[in-house]
Amino acid sequence: MSMTYDKAHELKDALEQSEEFKALHELHAQIEADEIAKKMLENFRKLQLDLQQKQMQGIQISEEEAQQAQQQFELVQQHELISKLMEAEQQLSVIITELNKIITEPLEKIYGDPSQEQ
């Protein structure tokens, strides 16, 4: 098993040195240094989190709340740095999903591919 952990650390290093990770890191640092962008993003994240928590608790989201979230989203999208950050986050999220899919392939041999199930 130590081989497996060694390989996980090598993967972590490769991810850390990837252009995609470095781009995200740099954008995040730029936003941290920009008080207005930072505050804007924080407010947006808080709104998103509130709505997610409501959904997880099975609480119906009102039309007003959905509209407010959409407006906030359009607002932050117009901020170039934030918009770039979100794009970079989306890219990294896709990569990490793909990495997880590769790593857990051996389990599919045992249990089958869950994405193929009903």
Place this chain on the structure above:
Amino acid sequence: MSMTYDKAHELKDALEQSEEFKALHELHAQIEADEIAKKMLENFRKLQLDLQQKQMQGIQISEEEAQQAQQQFELVQQHELISKLMEAEQQLSVIITELNKIITEPLEKIYGDPSQEQ
């Protein structure tokens, strides 16, 4: 990024060749070949899944259902093959959680360690 994917494939190979994975694979094959064990495990998984789905939907689980699940769990635990399989699954689950923790360490540099949050 291709370096990252190469490393993910190396990690997958290492996991597949690990004693822990091979043990799980072998136990699963033994159960598949044993009609009674297979049926017993299927029934137990189905019961577990039903209860999980109820919980996710926020449906209260009755005392009777909880008791039934506990009895079923004790029953399958007494089947040596199934009990070994569950232990092997638990071991692999811990390993995969640890691998994920290693791989996503770079993200902690950006966002902080979520396990340290309130």
